[in-house]
Amino acid sequence: MRYKIGVDLGGTTVKMGLFTSECELIEDWEIVTDKSDNGANILNDIASSIDEKLEANNITKNLVDGLGIGVPGPVVNGVVYGCTNIGWGDVNLVDELSELIGLQVYADNDANVAALGEYFAGSGKDYSSILMVTLGTGVGGGIIIDGNIIQGFNGYAGELGHMLVNFNETDMCTCGKCGCLEQYSSATGVKRLALKHLSESNNESSLKEFGETINAKIVFEEAKKGDNVALKTVDECLTMLGRGIANVCHVINPEAVILGGGMSNAGDYMMRKLRSEFDAGMIFIKKDTKLVLASLGSRAGIYGACHLVG
Amino acid sequence: MRYKIGVDLGGTTVKMGLFTSECELIEDWEIVTDKSDNGANILNDIASSIDEKLEANNITKNLVDGLGIGVPGPVVNGVVYGCTNIGWGDVNLVDELSELIGLQVYADNDANVAALGEYFAGSGKDYSSILMVTLGTGVGGGIIIDGNIIQGFNGYAGELGHMLVNFNETDMCTCGKCGCLEQYSSATGVKRLALKHLSESNNESSLKEFGETINAKIVFEEAKKGDNVALKTVDECLTMLGRGIANVCHVINPEAVILGGGMSNAGDYMMRKLRSEFDAGMIFIKKDTKLVLASLGSRAGIYGACHLVG
Numbered sequence: 001m002r003y004k005i006g007v008d009l010g011g012t013t014v015k016m017g018l019f020t021s022e023c024e025l026i027e028d029w030e031i032v033t034d035k036s037d038n039g040a041n042i043l044n045d046i047a048s049s050i051d052e053k054l055e056a057n058n059i060t061k062n063l064v065d066g067l068g069i070g071v072p073g074p075v076v077n078g079v080v081y082g083c084t085n086i087g088w089g090d091v092n093l094v095d096e097l098s099e100l101i102g103l104q105v106y107a108d109n110d111a112n113v114a115a116l117g118e119y120f121a122g123s124g125k126d127y128s129s130i131l132m133v134t135l136g137t138g139v140g141g142g143i144i145i146d147g148n149i150i151q152g153f154n155g156y157a158g159e160l161g162h163m164l165v166n167f168n169e170t171d172m173c174t175c176g177k178c179g180c181l182e183q184y185s186s187a188t189g190v191k192r193l194a195l196k197h198l199s200e201s202n203n204e205s206s207l208k209e210f211g212e213t214i215n216a217k218i219v220f221e222e223a224k225k226g227d228n229v230a231l232k233t234v235d236e237c238l239t240m241l242g243r244g245i246a247n248v249c250h251v252i253n254p255e256a257v258i259l260g261g262g263m264s265n266a267g268d269y270m271m272r273k274l275r276s277e278f279d280a281g282m283i284f285i286k287k288d289t290k291l292v293l294a295s296l297g298s299r300a301g302i303y304g305a306c307h308l309v310g
Numbered sequence: 311m312r313y314k315i316g317v318d319l320g321g322t323t324v325k326m327g328l329f330t331s332e333c334e335l336i337e338d339w340e341i342v343t344d345k346s347d348n349g350a351n352i353l354n355d356i357a358s359s360i361d362e363k364l365e366a367n368n369i370t371k372n373l374v375d376g377l378g379i380g381v382p383g384p385v386v387n388g389v390v391y392g393c394t395n396i397g398w399g400d401v402n403l404v405d406e407l408s409e410l411i412g413l414q415v416y417a418d419n420d421a422n423v424a425a426l427g428e429y430f431a432g433s434g435k436d437y438s439s440i441l442m443v444t445l446g447t448g449v450g451g452g453i454i455i456d457g458n459i460i461q462g463f464n465g466y467a468g469e470l471g472h473m474l475v476n477f478n479e480t481d482m483c484t485c486g487k488c489g490c491l492e493q494y495s496s497a498t499g500v501k502r503l504a505l506k507h508l509s510e511s512n513n514e515s516s517l518k519e520f521g522e523t524i525n526a527k528i529v530f531e532e533a534k535k536g537d538n539v540a541l542k543t544v545d546e547c548l549t550m551l552g553r554g555i556a557n558v559c560h561v562i563n564p565e566a567v568i569l570g571g572g573m574s575n576a577g578d579y580m581m582r583k584l585r586s587e588f589d590a591g592m593i594f595i596k597k598d599t600k601l602v603l604a605s606l607g608s609r610a611g612i613y614g615a616c617h618l619v620g
Contacts, residue, residue: 129463143561145460152563153439154598162593163557167476175593247473251453251558253462283472283485288464 003059004309005103007046007069008110008301009033011085014046017302018053021065023121028302029053038087047100066104068308069097070113070301074155078107081155106308110301111158112149115142117304118258122296127255131248132294133160133241135263139182139189143252150252160248161186165240184240187263190216194233205229220266238270242277249282249289260294267293313369314619315360315413317379318420318611319343321395324356327612328363331375333431338612339363348397357410376414378618379407380423380611384465388417391465416618420611421468422459425452427614428568432606437565441558442604443470443551445573449492449499453562460562470558471496475550494550497573500526504543515539530576548580552587559592559599570604577603 002021007014010033017028031049034041046069054061071093073083078094098105108116115124115132124130124144134140139161143150150157161182162175169179171192183189194214198207206227210218222230245257257278264270275291282289296303312331317324320343327338341359344351356379364371381403383393388404408415418426425434425442434440434454444450449471453460460467471492472485479489481502493499504524508517516537520528532540555567567588574580585601592599606613 127463141561150455150460150562153437153565154563157561157563159560159563159593163560164553164591167553168478177591177593243474243477247557248561250469250473251451251467251561252460253464253467253469255463281474281487283469283487 001063003064004306005050005064005067006302006305006308007050007067008113008305009042009046009069009071009086010110010301011035011072014042014049015298015302016046016049016053017299017306018057018059019302019306023303023306025299025303025306027053027057028299033086035086038089039083042086043093043097043100047097050101061102064103066106066309067097067101068106068108068113068305069093070108070110070305070308072110074152075108076151076153076155078105080107104309106305106310108149108151108308109142109155109158111140112142112151113304113308114140114260114300115144115158115258115304116149116307117296117300117302118260118294119144119147119304120307121303122300123258123292123294124256127290129252129254130256130258131158131245131252131254132258132260133245135185135187135241135259135261137187139186139241139244140261141248143254145252145254160244163244163247165244165247181240181244185237185244185263187216190219190233190237190263193236194219194229197229197232201229203228216263217265220263220269224269234270234273238273239277242274243281245274245291246278246281249278254289256290256292258292258294260297260300264293311373313374314616315374315377316612316615316618317356317360317377318423318615319352319356319379319381319396320420320611321345321382324352324359325608325612326356326359326363327609327616328367328369329612329616333613333616335609335613335616337363337367338609343396345396348399349393352396353403353407353410357407360411371412374413376416376619377407377411378416378418378423378615379403380418380420380615380618382420384462385418385422386461386463386465388415390417414619416615416620418459418461418618419452419465419468421450422452422461423614423618424450424570424610425454425468425568425614426459426617427606427610427612428570428604429454429457429614430617431613432610433568433602433604434566437600439562439564440566440568441468441555441562441564442568442570443555445495445497445551445569445571447497449496449551449554450571451558453564455562455564470554473554473557475554475557491550491554495547495554495573497526500529500543500547500573503546504529504539507539507542511539513538526573527575530573530579534579544580544583548583549587552584553591555584555601556588556591559588564599566600566602568602568604570606570610574603
């Protein structure tokens with residue numbers, strides 16, 4: 001039997017998976033991401049953890065086809081160009097990690113890798129091309145066409161969180177522009193909108209009692225119950241998301257759009273509204289573009305990383 | 311010596327080129343597009359014209375590697391799914407044309423094929439990936455990554471003319487939506503904007519004397535001379551174009567954006583303004599994305615079609 005390894009390097013934990021060479025998950029585990037010293041220990045920690053796991057399973061390295069890894073920053077030709085949330089500057093990831101671990105290493109951006117996971121092992125597996133949109137603290141994305149990641153010249157393809165979707169916005173995004181998709185359709189964006197609508201509204205709202213502890217989950221739940229301020233917030237979030245996704249679909253025309261990340265837990269409630277906004281923004285091909293929920297959850301990254309291995 | 315043939319099927323003329331097998335142009339010519347009878351004669355006309363040309367050059371078909379063709383409609387796997395402006399419904403173009411002409415045929419959408427031409431033989435030849443934007447009667451586009459056309463699941467990739475860029479628009483686009491890029495940044499869109507601004511303005515304007523004969527070329531020329539209404543029109547055209555292109559670059563992050571089509575004749579004057587709008591809409595990578603003018607003019611299509619031939 002032969003094996004592959006998938007690694008998903010995040011700001012809080014490093015998720016890892018031991019797979020068969022056909023990318024069937026055997027076992028997954030995680031370690032804490034050590035961000036001290038600008039993340040200088042992270043690659044050593046990963047290498048040690050994998051060495052232990054292989055030893056525990058009596059697997060020698062000559063039986064391992066390679067290791068794939070997704071990281072939270074742009075990657076071109078195996079080199080990472082900065083991961084601010086783990087303290088990295090430019091890192092020649094493929095060379096450094098393969099030297100440490102003695103395996104062939106393949107690397108890409110985490111959002112792209114998650115998209116690859118859903119494409120091969122999740123909701124995308126029936127489609128030839130997908131756009132994956134991850135609705136978390138921010139809005140991330142990845143594009144897979146015929147099994148290949150669209151990486152972009154600088155490793156920034158799929159950055160749809162910073163598409164401009166509202167040219168009337170006066171509040172500033174973290175990137176310095178005004179009107180980015182992320183300002184409406186991320187968890188942070190939903191909280192921002194809800195607090196703004198609450199402060200502007202004289203109506204009763206069940207959101208008031210939550211105050212600053214309000215979050216996207218609460219807003220979606222209260223919207224389902226019919227609260228007006230919550231409904232207005234969800235409406236704005238999904239209008240902008242529908243516009244943004246429709247614009248992307250005019251450019252790459254994927255067979256399916258896969259929605260993942262924490263906010264996608266709102267499920268069918270979210271998808272119905274999103275579908276109608278998307279259709280309003282599309283011409284011709286709108287009925288042919290599938291909109292589906294992701295199915296791998298937080299394991300999308302390790303599956304995708306495994307599929308990076310050639 | 312071996313040969314390839316490139317064909318660019320347009321609504322008015324069919325442009326054709328005889329190339330070496332290394333895609334060096336030997337001779338180009340054109341015939342009128344016969345739109346009678348829902349375009350039923352077009353393929354026969356193309357086949358006859360090429361037969362004549364090969365005969366006149368004493369080239370036998372066994373010396374021709376194949377024929378590439380760009381058509382004004384979506385193409386998937388050699389099948390055209392409707393070309394309204396030449397009267398075609400669904401046409402199995404590759405099968406029908408290769409049967410008529412006795413050559414291997416390769417087909418794609420005209421905007422994609424023009425992009426492929428600029429990529430291999432024009433302004434794109436130094437770049438690994440490009441977005442080509444064609445500013446004509448409408449706004450078309452094509453995406454080439456590592457030498458491959460991004461075709462889209464329905465053949466609609468690169469349709470950036472119908473991205474929404476203005477959510478406050480009340481005038482309707484030909485597609486039925488309001489606020490499409492094409493409503494501002496096509497020749498038709500510039501005329502629409504100029505007439506609108508003229509009717510709303512009490513100021514003197516050199517555009518007034520042109521009345522309904524106004525066109526994009528006149529508007530750009532009068533803007534260069536400092537006319538206020540023309541300047542306002544050009545400003546709106548390029549603001550929307552810059553926004554639209556920036557949004558696309560967040561999604562596919564190409565190395566270069568190539569501007570072609572009649573309106574691109576405004577040249578440096580247009581590019582300076584466009585660059586500043588583009589930069590305002592981009593984060594991080596804006597300085598790395600080149601914006602350049604197309605260089606093949608109306609021959610981009612035949613060059614690209616030649617490069618379709620495998």
